[in-house]
Amino acid sequence: MVRFIDLTLNGISTGAVYAAVALALVMIWRATRIVNFAQGAMLMITTFIASSVIGSTGSYWLGFAVALASGLLLGAIVERVLIRRIEGGPPLNAVIVALGLLILLEAAAGMIWGNTPRSFPPAFSIRGYDVGGTHLLFAPNDTFTVLVVFAVAAGLGLLFRRTRLGLQMRAAALAPEVARLLGVRVGRMFTLGWAFAAFAGSLAGLLVAPSVFVGPNQFDSILIFGFTAAVLGGLDSPAGAIVGGVVLGLVLSYVSGYESASLVTLAALVVLIAVLMIRPGGLFSTTRERRV
Amino acid sequence: MSTSAGAEPSSAPNRGWRLRAPAGTLTRSLGLVALAGVIFLAASEGLGSYEDLQLASGAYYFVALAGLTVLTGLSGQISLGHGALMAVGAYTFTLLVGDEHWALIPALAAAVLVSALVGALVGSAATRLRGPYLAGATLALAVGLPALADKYTGTFGGANGLTINPPTPPSWLGQSFPLERWEAWIAGAGALVVVFLMHNLAHGGVGRAFRAVRDDEIASSLCGLHVGRVQTLAFVISAACAGLGGGLLAVVLQLAAPGAFGLGLSLSLLTAIVLGGLGSQLGAIWGAGVLVLLPGWTDSIAHSFSLSTQVSANLPLAIYGLVLIVAMLAWPTGIQGALRRIIAAARRSLVHGGHSDEGIVPSSPGEL
Numbered sequence: 001m002v003r004f005i006d007l008t009l010n011g012i013s014t015g016a017v018y019a020a021v022a023l024a025l026v027m028i029w030r031a032t033r034i035v036n037f038a039q040g041a042m043l044m045i046t047t048f049i050a051s052s053v054i055g056s057t058g059s060y061w062l063g064f065a066v067a068l069a070s071g072l073l074l075g076a077i078v079e080r081v082l083i084r085r086i087e088g089g090p091p092l093n094a095v096i097v098a099l100g101l102l103i104l105l106e107a108a109a110g111m112i113w114g115n116t117p118r119s120f121p122p123a124f125s126i127r128g129y130d131v132g133g134t135h136l137l138f139a140p141n142d143t144f145t146v147l148v149v150f151a152v153a154a155g156l157g158l159l160f161r162r163t164r165l166g167l168q169m170r171a172a173a174l175a176p177e178v179a180r181l182l183g184v185r186v187g188r189m190f191t192l193g194w195a196f197a198a199f200a201g202s203l204a205g206l207l208v209a210p211s212v213f214v215g216p217n218q219f220d221s222i223l224i225f226g227f228t229a230a231v232l233g234g235l236d237s238p239a240g241a242i243v244g245g246v247v248l249g250l251v252l253s254y255v256s257g258y259e260s261a262s263l264v265t266l267a268a269l270v271v272l273i274a275v276l277m278i279r280p281g282g283l284f285s286t287t288r289e290r291r292v
Numbered sequence: 293m294s295t296s297a298g299a300e301p302s303s304a305p306n307r308g309w310r311l312r313a314p315a316g317t318l319t320r321s322l323g324l325v326a327l328a329g330v331i332f333l334a335a336s337e338g339l340g341s342y343e344d345l346q347l348a349s350g351a352y353y354f355v356a357l358a359g360l361t362v363l364t365g366l367s368g369q370i371s372l373g374h375g376a377l378m379a380v381g382a383y384t385f386t387l388l389v390g391d392e393h394w395a396l397i398p399a400l401a402a403a404v405l406v407s408a409l410v411g412a413l414v415g416s417a418a419t420r421l422r423g424p425y426l427a428g429a430t431l432a433l434a435v436g437l438p439a440l441a442d443k444y445t446g447t448f449g450g451a452n453g454l455t456i457n458p459p460t461p462p463s464w465l466g467q468s469f470p471l472e473r474w475e476a477w478i479a480g481a482g483a484l485v486v487v488f489l490m491h492n493l494a495h496g497g498v499g500r501a502f503r504a505v506r507d508d509e510i511a512s513s514l515c516g517l518h519v520g521r522v523q524t525l526a527f528v529i530s531a532a533c534a535g536l537g538g539g540l541l542a543v544v545l546q547l548a549a550p551g552a553f554g555l556g557l558s559l560s561l562l563t564a565i566v567l568g569g570l571g572s573q574l575g576a577i578w579g580a581g582v583l584v585l586l587p588g589w590t591d592s593i594a595h596s597f598s599l600s601t602q603v604s605a606n607l608p609l610a611i612y613g614l615v616l617i618v619a620m621l622a623w624p625t626g627i628q629g630a631l632r633r634i635i636a637a638a639r640r641s642l643v644h645g646g647h648s649d650e651g652i653v654p655s656s657p658g659e660l
Contacts, residue, residue, distance in 0.1 A: 035424050085621055091423065092370065093620045096566045099559055100616030107610035111603045216606075224435055224555070231428030262442040269436030273417060276429055280420040 002134050007257040008250065009138035015249020016149040020204035021226025022233065022241035023153060024197040029235045031173045031193030032079075032087055037098040040223030041105035042078065042198050043205030044216065046071045048113050050206055051120055051214050060121055067202050075198025079191045087190070106216040117215030126210065145207045152203055153242050156196065160238070169193055225252070228268050232275055234282025243283060247271075321491040325484050332480045336473050344472035345544070346584050351479035352540035354580035355486045357565050358573060359533020362490060364562070365571025366499055367526035368506030369418060373430035375558030376437040377414075377531045380407040381538030382548040383441075383448060389542075390456040396478070396543070403539035404532045411531020415524035434558040438550035453549025456542065479540045486533060490573060493529070502526055567619055569628025578627040586612060 021039065028036045036042075050067035054060055082101065086094050124140040160166035171179040172189035180186045204226070205219060212218045229248045233240025248268065255267040279285055336347055360374050381403040388394040388402055414433065418426050441448040448454065461474035493499050504512035505522045513519045542548050564583050569575030590608035599607065623630040 029424065035427060082617065086624075089624055092364070092562075092566050092570065093624055095370075095427075096563055097617050097620045099563060100613045100620070102613070103609055104613030104617065107606040107608075107613060110606035111610070114602050115605065220555075224431065227428055228432055231425055235424055260443075262439055264439075265432075266436040266439040266443070269432040272429055272432045276421055276425060277417060280422070280425060282425065 002136070003257065006137045007253045009136065009142065010257075011250035011253030012246060013138070013142035013145045013249070014208075014253060015229075015246035016146045017204050017208045017222065017245075018225045018229040018248055019242045019245025020149045020152070020200050020207070021222055022230035022245045023156070023238055024201035024204070025227055025230040026233075026235055026238050026241040027156070027193055027197035027200065029230070030238075031169070031190050031197075032083060033091070034083065034087075034094045034098065035227070035235075036197070037095065037223070037227075038078070038101035038105065039198075039201050039226070040219045041102045041109075042074055043071070043201040043222075044214070044219045045105055045109060046074060046198075046202035047120065047205035047209045047214050047219075048109055051118065051209075052113075054121065060123060064123070064206055067206055068199055071198045071202025072195045075195040075201075076191050078198070079194035083194065084187070084190075109216040113214075113216075115216055117213035117218050120209035120214045122210040123206075141210070148203065148207070150242075152200060153238065156200070157238060159196075165192075224265075225268060228272055231282055232272060234279075234284040236286075237282070237284035240282055240284030247283075317492055317495045321488050321495075324491060325488045328487055329480075329484050332484070333477075336476050336480070339473070339476075341470055341472040344470065344476045348472065348476040348479040348544045349541075350580045350584040351476065351483040352537045352544060353561075353564070353583045354483050354537075354576055355479075355540060356534045356537030356561060357568070357576040357579045357583075358483075358486050358490045359530035359537070360561055361565045361568075361571055361573070361576045361579075362493065362499075362502070362533070363526050363530035364565060365575075366494060366502040366506060367523060368502075369523060369526060370423065370427050370562070371418075371430045371527075371530070372427050372555075372558050372562060373414070373433035373437075374530070374534045374561045375553045375555070376434045377407050377411060377534035378538030378541065378557065378561075379438060379548070379550070379553035380410050380531075381535030382542040382553070383454070383538075384535070385539035385542045386454040386456050386548040387447075390454055396459060400482070400536060400539045400543075403542075404535045407535025407538065408528050408532040411528045411534075412524060414531065415527025416520075418527055419520040419523045431555070431558075434555050438553055441550040449549070451550060453547055453551075456546050458546050459543060475544045478543055482536055482540045486536065487573060490533075494573070498525070563616060567616065567626055569626030569631075572628050575626055575628040582627075586615070 021043070024039050024043075025036055028034060028039075046067040049070050050063035052063075053066045054063035057063070078101065082097060083094070086097055122141040124144050126139045126141050128136045128139045130136070158166075160170060168179070168184045169189045169192060171182070172184050172186040173193065176186045179189075204222065208219070208222055212222070225248060226245070229244035230241050231244070232248060233242070233244025248271065251267055251271050252264050256264050259267075275283060332347075336344055339347060356374060356378055360371060363369050363371055384403040384406040385399050388399040389396070394402070414430070417429065421429055441453070442450055458471055459474060459478065461469045461471065465474070501512070501517050501522050504515065504517060505519050509519050512522075538548075538553075541552075545552070560583060564579030565576060567582055568577070568579030587608065590611040593611060594604045594607035597604070597607075619627075625632075
């Protein structure tokens with residue numbers, strides 16, 4: 001029973017990280033209809049920046065803040081410099097450009113920081129709670145992970161639903177021509193969308209770095225599972241990204257706990273296919289007409 | 293994903309909707325194969341053993357790419373999981389040759405058959421999925437399937453994989469015939485079979501059905517095409533090609549190991565067909581060339597500067613990433629599309645006596 005609780009809580013906290021990556025992918029998909037395969041490398045860069053800041057100043061929270069800020073900046077730069085040129089083009093070309101950026105950023109990180117993964121400090125203690133005499137694996141740092149992801153998701157949800165800026169961003173994504181006619185700076189909204197998405201991504205990097213370490217290729221699996229979670233939930237639904245992330249985190253945690261860690265990727269495949277066979281547009285898809 | 297490939301040979305308008313290959317396609321593709329075969333033999337004669345190996349790997353990459361370009365370029369479905377389908381072919385081949393001592397050709401045929409079956413499974417699931425959802429499902433396939441090799445270590449050899457003996461060149465070629473050239477010939481023969489079949493397919497009724505479904509599913513189902521069946525067929529065909537490619541890879545490398553068929557392979561296959569030019573056989577050839585030659589070039593570029601190991605170890609990858617980005621921005625229709633535009637411009641300037649007012653203007657991808 002303790003093992004079940006351990007696995008469940010562990011699933012929720014890793015699921016929260018997948019949810020953050022999925023959220024980043026969903027926001028970019030909604031804004032520009034591009035699956036950002038470079039997200040894994042972008043959050044790797046910001047986590048390396050955090051690692052450098054923490055290493056030179058000794059302050060975790062300064063590194064945390066700098067990483068989030070650089071995430072915002074990196075997202076905006078990538079959109080302005082690269083994505084702006086391929087928006088509206090063939091979708092596969094955008095995929096290839098994103099893959100090219102992924103490879104380029106990973107190589108650049110290897111040049112700057114080296115290919116050997118380095119450790120990364122957690123925000124809070126990773127010693128598990130003691131509840132009524134039993135020692136759990138769930139630790140204060142996991143509480144922080146779950147809370148901060150849900151807080152950011154809720155904040156982004158409020159931003160999109162309750163503010164004027166959010167309305168403009170949704171309008172730009174759903175009907176760019178009409179939005180432009182109504183005076184929305186559509187291009188600027190896309191840039192902002194990418195910036196917020198990269199912000200969520202860099203948060204995921206900071207949260208997962210203590211367990212996977214920081215290295216050029218250390219975040220590849222986070223991207224894969226984040227994408228799986230986004231597809232699971234439905235790429236158009238931020239709420240779906242959160243649910244998809246937690247569901248995937250739970251399933252993978254049970255599989256690796258009760259079966260074997262090597263089956264995790266296979267389990268992700270099975271879950272994804274099973275869900276997509278029943279709901280081809282993800283869990284949170286709404287029925288939509290296809291244009292004739 | 294409604295991928296509109298700009299590099300698409302336009303069929304003559306008066307052909308209409310005939311569902312059989314136009315007369316002459318068969319002869320034309322036979323001629324094409326004969327020509328390609330002569331070029332291949334002539335090329336392999338003059339090469340050293342390393343270049344022969346490169347030729348062989350170009351051939352098995354081409355086989356897999358030719359199938360993927362039919363799937364993505366003609367039928368408009370994306371697959372990030374073709375590396376896994378190559379793995380199916382490679383493992384089938386090594387198991388049959390290593391454990392059951394099958395001969396080369398039956399084992400290759402079995403590899404094609406098994407991967408086509410897997411392709412039918414994936415394809416029937418894929419018909420329900422669109423764009424990024426299909427990408428996600430096939431990505432999960434690329435990552436998940438190699439895990440089977442770890443689970444069933446007894447059969448698939450775990451992380452070390454399975455090894456087989458190299459093929460022996462027949463005695464009538466002489467004692468000193470190099471092994472690498474024989475491997476290149478085997479892989480090249482497979483590639484020629486695929487050229488013949490895919491050229492016929494692309495120019496016949498099946499190819500037309502693929503393009504119709506890609507461009508407009510609803511209109512093509514109004515025309516009597518069963519959209520789901522057509523899409524599944526595209527998956528089966530491309531999976532069969534991937535299986536043959538994987539089998540040929542196992543012939544050349546004498547090895548099937550999960551590390552060779554990771555996500556990296558699947559992504560480079562997709563990259564290669566888009567970079568080469570989506571939907572055409574020539575594009576698949578350029579793509580195979582890029583896959584085989586680019587690593588060597590980037591390595592030699594990286595080592596021509598005197599840099600610290602940390603930088604020079606990562607420089608080839610950086611160049612590769614940069615090439616992908618720049619190529620996609622400069623040639624949105626891939627190498628084949630760019631070549632076609634250059635040739636068209638050159639022809640126009642010859643006809644009009646040097647006046648080429650259009651055609652060499654770089655097309656802006658945003659307006660496609």
